[in-house]
């Protein structure tokens with residue numbers, strides 16, 4: 150166990166008049182007295198300074214297809230080195246990664262992993278990018294930015310898989326280090342966010358609209374559909390209307406299947422028909438790139454040209470079967486396909 154002074158100081162906090170420290174990284178705004186840790190477990194008040202409790206300590210690495218993040222239109226067919234730490238600033242009852250997100254520092258490697266080591270691992274795995282994933286990357290934002298800088302210096306892209314529950318100043322710095330992101334939109338209902346996740350919908354919508362409007366970060370969105378909780382036609386219609394108005398037609402949206410896990414074991418897995426229905430609702434609102442995920446669905450796992458209707462990226466699960474996009478254009482009709490594509 151490190152002493153307080155051996156822990157690096159964190160960013161994004163302020164000292165309050167009442168003697169406590171207030172974290173300004175996420176909307177939880179934890180107010181910490183001496184010796185207390187934040188809800189996410191990543192930072193704590195030690196001697197009047199917000200210090201990072203597990204800086205650089207990782208919980209596991211894997212080389213994945215980029216399609217698994219999921220990112221459908223960011224360097225399709227490439228590999229990504231995925232890693233995370235532990236802890237989370239949300240408390241989703243249905244978390245599919247709860248062994249990491251609810252774990253404390255004991256789940257982490259004893260020694261920090263140097264950013265250069267991560268770059269070497271990515272290069273050995275022939276990866277085009279490195280993803281901060283498995284748990285909420287914003288809570289280890291200081292470390293993620295160090296790794297991101299090393300990645301970019303080596304010509305690797307960076308990816309954040311996030312719930313988007315990040316406060317203003319922190320998100321500007323954090324996403325400045327990212328080339329692409331997949332943001333979870335867990336529902337389109339603030340009650341769902343409060344009851345099922347311990348968070349608020351408004352802050353996530355704000356992050357999504359800001360990412361699209363004010364940053365060059367390639368954005369895709371994922372919604373895990375849970376039977377009976379966030380999959381009604383009315384909610385999907387409202388979400389699709391908001392999506393079309395604030396993110397436009399070209400941001401890809403993934404509807405993925407829930408499997409009973411963690412504290413939500415009393416619901417059935419999401420049927421493919423529900424995902425297909427959600428996809429139809431979103432397409433009918435004018436969204437161009439809508440996918441189904443976590444299930445086998447030949448229609449919903451492929452990318453279709455919005456101009457000529459032909460399949461421009463053929464997939465079988467996470468496996469790329471063919472890509473018919475050249476320099477951002479459909480090979481069949483020449484229409485623009487939104488995305489980040491490999492150099493010709």
Ligand code: SF4
Pocket residue numbers: 172173174175176177178179186187188189190191192237238288
């Ligand atoms: S990032 Fe962690 S410590 Fe900071 S406000 Fe959010 S949950 Fe609390």
